[in-house]
Amino acid sequence: MDDVKLKKASEHGIQPPLALLAELSHRCPLQCPYCSNPVQLEKKTGELTTEEWKSVIDQAVEIGMHQIHLSGGEPTVRHDLEDIVGHCTKKGLYTNLITSGVLLNPDRLKKLEELGLEHVQLSFQDTESENADRIGGFKGGHEKKLEVAKWVRDVDLPLTCNCVVHRQNIDNLENFIQMALDLDAERVEIAQVQYYGWALKNRAAFIPTPDQLDHATEIVEKARVDLKGKLVIDYVIPDYYAKHPKNCMGGWGRRFLNMNPKGDVLPCHAAETIPHLKFDNVREKSLKWIWENSEAFNIYRGTDWMPDPCKTCDRKEIDWGGCRCQAMALTGDAKNTDPACSLSPLHQEIFSMAADEAKRPPPEFIYRRYGVRFNSPT
């Protein structure tokens, strides 16, 4: 990479980032087999300190960022979450907590609300306990989440239900939507599993059949009409069966920053799955410097790096060639066209493989844990 001079953010005409996804910790009591965290999880000892996070927040505000999503792992494992939330809101960042909920209690939620937290996103693995707890690998989790949702609403915090759907729960889609209504959520986010990291290891267990997907899309479309003005439904369309890939992160290094627990700054939460990327760290460089100069960002900014078919495609500035991490995971080269795209030479092969996996009985989950060893590196 040293032989090519990479263009910087400003040379691409890219504005400062809009939102920061802050992974406060990789620790999490749940073990979802589709977790978006890297397979190599960061330990507690490597995590940024309270003061380091505060400095990051100050820098984020200075460069004009609007929003912060406090995420993980499980952000509430950190005892300084209140400090961090208070600092974000004091500085005027729109502050959102993305949590599994299982470690929360009413007092803590009250405190967070008083500190100005603006919104809570609570994840659900399914709509009934048995399957939900099996997927999350945490007994009693689902019941607890239902309780947490009530506490969130008791302190009048707005709630989004985050529902990751796949072949082992997608038939409950209507129940997910009903659950969100019953819990008095403002919004429900229905996302298909995205296949990298842990999820890729478990793809055969998760990939839905095309029929399941068509049916799901119908349900969402109908519910959107029926519930207009009552419940916002965000639906992340399934990638593998789409014609064109999603406009991943609004383009590499164009809108968002992701920070992992030890302070590495990533263009997206899965970027660590691309082995040759070198990340800069907020312990050494400023956020502003990193956004402008970091090689991990500049390498796939714009369109110069694209090979065919993206290079000559008129959608190249619409979807930016799709997801680099998915291209890496499925083709072995992050530069390749995302195979979710029907123009990718590998699309057909991967599509049939996925459709084939979806037909077979699902294998056992590989749960997200520290120190799991895999035979083949992905």
Add this chain to the structure above:
Amino acid sequence: MTDILKINESIVPKFPKHVRFRFNKPRKEWVILAPERLVKMDPIAVEILQLVDGEKTVKIIANELSKKFNAPLETILDDVIEMLQDLSDKGFIEENG
């Protein structure tokens, strides 16, 4: 959440609790912020939304704007209703009360 809101001149609009209308200094722009949503507001919308305080009715808002810009109340009222309806459909505006 409440039922679908139909904006008319006697409604008192306000921002739902999870929706913020803020000025971002470094970027010098007004935005509406909500979870996973970030919408830049054009100058006309900004004029209207700055008057949304959970007390003024749509009519009063339109009135103030019509004076400020020396424009006919009817046209302004239509514009205000149309814009607030659009924002309400997106979940960015609700009725106070």
